[in-house]
Amino acid sequence: MKLTDEEAAMRAGEFGPLRQWAIEHQISVGSYLGAGDFVPVTQAHLMADTESLGRAGVEWLEGWAKLPQPHRQVRVPTITDPRGTDFAHAQRLKQQPWMVDLERRAIAALEALGVLMTDTCINYQTINPPVRGEHLAYGDTGVVIYSNSVCGARSNFEGGPSALSAGLTGRTPRYGYHLDVHRQATFLVELSWTPRALNEWGALGGIVGRLAGDYSQVPTLLGLERVPGPDEMKHFGAALASFGSVALFHIAGITPEATRLDDIMPAGRDLRTHQIGEADIRALQAQYAKDVGEVDLVVFSAPQLSLLEMQMLAGLLDGRSTTIPLLAVTSPQVKPDCDRLGLTARIESAGGTVLSGMCFYQSYAREMAEANGWRRLASNSAKLVNILGGYGYRPVLLSMEECVAAACAGGRLSAGARG
Amino acid sequence: MTSIFYARSGMGRKVRAQALVASDGFSARYDLDRIRGVFSRPEHKLAGESYRGRVLVLDAAKGGVATAWMLHEMKARGVMPAALVLNRANPIMVQGAALAEFTMISGFDLDITKAIANGAEVEIDPQAERPFIRVV
Numbered sequence: 001m002k003l004t005d006e007e008a009a010m011r012a013g014e015f016g017p018l019r020q021w022a023i024e025h026q027i028s029v030g031s032y033l034g035a036g037d038f039v040p041v042t043q044a045h046l047m048a049d050t051e052s053l054g055r056a057g058v059e060w061l062e063g064w065a066k067l068p069q070p071h072r073q074v075r076v077p078t079i080t081d082p083r084g085t086d087f088a089h090a091q092r093l094k095q096q097p098w099m100v101d102l103e104r105r106a107i108a109a110l111e112a113l114g115v116l117m118t119d120t121c122i123n124y125q126t127i128n129p130p131v132r133g134e135h136l137a138y139g140d141t142g143v144v145i146y147s148n149s150v151c152g153a154r155s156n157f158e159g160g161p162s163a164l165s166a167g168l169t170g171r172t173p174r175y176g177y178h179l180d181v182h183r184q185a186t187f188l189v190e191l192s193w194t195p196r197a198l199n200e201w202g203a204l205g206g207i208v209g210r211l212a213g214d215y216s217q218v219p220t221l222l223g224l225e226r227v228p229g230p231d232e233m234k235h236f237g238a239a240l241a242s243f244g245s246v247a248l249f250h251i252a253g254i255t256p257e258a259t260r261l262d263d264i265m266p267a268g269r270d271l272r273t274h275q276i277g278e279a280d281i282r283a284l285q286a287q288y289a290k291d292v293g294e295v296d297l298v299v300f301s302a303p304q305l306s307l308l309e310m311q312m313l314a315g316l317l318d319g320r321s322t323t324i325p326l327l328a329v330t331s332p333q334v335k336p337d338c339d340r341l342g343l344t345a346r347i348e349s350a351g352g353t354v355l356s357g358m359c360f361y362q363s364y365a366r367e368m369a370e371a372n373g374w375r376r377l378a379s380n381s382a383k384l385v386n387i388l389g390g391y392g393y394r395p396v397l398l399s400m401e402e403c404v405a406a407a408c409a410g411g412r413l414s415a416g417a418r419g
Numbered sequence: 420m421t422s423i424f425y426a427r428s429g430m431g432r433k434v435r436a437q438a439l440v441a442s443d444g445f446s447a448r449y450d451l452d453r454i455r456g457v458f459s460r461p462e463h464k465l466a467g468e469s470y471r472g473r474v475l476v477l478d479a480a481k482g483g484v485a486t487a488w489m490l491h492e493m494k495a496r497g498v499m500p501a502a503l504v505l506n507r508a509n510p511i512m513v514q515g516a517a518l519a520e521f522t523m524i525s526g527f528d529l530d531i532t533k534a535i536a537n538g539a540e541v542e543i544d545p546q547a548e549r550p551f552i553r554v555v
Contacts, residue, residue, distance in 0.1 A: 028517040032428045033510060052448070052485040054492030081484075139484045159487020162514040176510065214479040215509035245444075245481050245509050362485075366452075387483075390449045390460035 001030050001173065002037040010169060016071030018064045018113075022165035029162060030173025039135050039174040044074070044167035045123060047081040047139035048110060048160045049362040050102040057160075058106045065112035073114040078167030079127065080110065081140045082304065082331075082359035083119045089355055094371035099364055115167065119357035120331035121303045124151060125230060127333065132256050135178055137166030141241035142234070142303050142383065148248040150233050152256035154178045157215070157247055176215075177248055183257065184266045185220035185250060187211070193278040194225040197399045198309075201232045202239040202382025203281045209244025211274055220250040220264060220271075227254055231306055238303050239382035288385055288397045289418055295376040295396060298322075298407040301329035301360035302384035309400075310338050310354075314346040316404040322351035325372075326407040329355045352407075360384060365391040378403045378413070422554035424527055424534055428508070429550025431522030433543065436501035439473040440537040441465045442530070445505065445512070446482025447489035456498040474502045474543065476535045476552075480509035487511050490519040502543050504552055506531055524550045 009015065010023040026038070050058060064072060083103055085093070090100050107117055118127060121140045124147055130136055132152030138144045139158050147153040156176040158166060166172045176182055189208055195201045208219050219240070228236065228251075240246045250258035258264045265271070300313060305328060313328055328347055330338060335356035338344045344354045361384060369375060369392055376394045379385055380403055385395040398406070402417040441464035444450070452459035456471040480486075493499035501522070503512065508525035516523040524545050527534075531552070535541060540555040 025514075025517055028430065029510065029513050032430055032508075032513045032517075047484045048488070049485075052488040052492070054488070054495065056492050056495030057488050060491070139487075141483045156510045157484055159484040159511045159514040161487055161491075161518040162510070214507045216507070242483065245479065361448075387449055389462060390451065392452075392459065 035173035035175040038171040061109035074167035075170040142238035145237040205239025212244035317350035426524035427526030429524040429545030444481035448485040490515040
């Protein structure tokens with residue numbers, strides 16, 4: 001990779017050993033992926049829950065946190081993805097003291113590096129929405145796909161070590177979605193039906209993700225009957241990224257780079273086209289619901305809920321009582337508004353639990369399942385349902401209304417919800 | 420019959436071990452029980468199989484960003500594959516392999532999951548001028 005004088009100086013250790021490690025890591029990644037040089041970034045978003053870091057990762061961060069202050073501070077604003085716990089509810093979730101301790105140690109180390117502990121995967125809705133053309137180093141696949149596709153910003157999937165490196169060096173290797181050539185459509189999806197509920201948007205994302213199959217694919221949707229709202233885009237994108245490792249999609253006439261379809265169509269190539277209709281979306285949901293008549297808990301998470309989703313949930317719970325656990329996970333930025341506006345009180349007076357700053361699957365999901373006797377889980381998040389199978393759960397994808405109905409009926413699924 | 424297959428990219432050290440092969444994806448978070456060292460996602464073609472010390476030969480990198488930390492964590496506990504061989508990597512696998520100093524090669528002219536038999540003894544050299552996997 002071609003280096004500027006400043007980058008060469010970082011590599012030589014003139015900016016301290018942490019920045020030296022960071023740029024070496026980035027050169028190694030960039031060389032593997034064909035980057036010719038670096039591109040400056042304005043923000044980094046770092047996934048660093050302790051379930052992923054493990055003790056080894058936390059100790060690794062703590063080692064760097066001991067450096068003198070000028071050698072350990074990030075250069076561009078660096079924010080965090082959800083943590084592994086909500087400290088206020090760790091005991092209720094039966095998380096072990098060692099998990100909470102590890103989380104506190106990780107926070108202390110990251111703060112020593114100058115990282116802002118925002119603990120959110122919906123920063124594009126709540127903190128600093130990206131601008132078209134802005135180069136970023138974002139982690140969390142849902143954050144990247146929304147920022148690339150809906151905002152028109154430019155980021156690859158940056159895992160924790162790479163996002164931290166970008167925060168420290170202020171740049172990232174220029175490959176993948178930083179380059180125009182990789183942002184063109186690679187296949188088309190013609191829709192004969194427009195989803196309505198968030199779980200349906202997620203299911204659509206799951207189907208398109210399975211068709212895509214890998215990171216280089218850029219699906220482009222045609223035929224939507226209306227402009228999806230931010231939460232619909234959020235669930236669609238998060239599922240598409242989760243099922244397919246996809247980082248960018250276009251919607252003809254809607255998303256910023258595809259206002260004219262011709263702008264993102266590769267010259268001289270016929271693209272494969274897939275047809276998707278209502279039956280396909282119902283089939284994906286039915287696949288999860290097969291043989292499940294009852295669930296042990298209901299979880300709304302992945303991505304964290306927006307204020308409007310929290311309002312919708314509070315409305316569905318008004319005047320009702322849950323008889324199995326119902327967890328609603330939001331961000332530390334949204335939670336104070338939920339408190340102030342009475343949404344938290346409405347959800348919790350019905351028996352639900354509002355959690356903040358964590359995400360269910362990033363919070364020792366396997367250990368929580370074992371400690372609480374949880375196995376069958378209902379959610380309206382296709383991303384969550386896709387992930388939790390590997391953690392020993394039997395997840396079901398339902399609408400928010402169906403999830404709430406199950407939570408208030410001892411976990412029993414309605415005939416409609418059972419598919 | 421050809422028993423050496425060249426990859427477009429590689430990192431890490433030379434490795435020799437038994438291959439565990441499937442035409443399926445790979446994500447440390449989605450697919451693995453990292454404590455027991457087995458594939459745990461029920462839908463995965465290697466569900467129930469131990470990956471400890473094996474060369475995983477799989478189709479594409481899948482899932483979220485967590486693998487970038489998890490390979491490092493798996494290595495620290497000593498419960499990890501010997502190497503990863505993919506038709507198609509994504510940035511997260513590359514970033515994770517770089518942090519963990521883990522052996523990975525990817526990008527072939529054929530479907531590598533069809534070319535290597537499950538259980539075959541294989542050697543990988545990611546530092547060769549043309550990184551390769553070879554059936555021993």
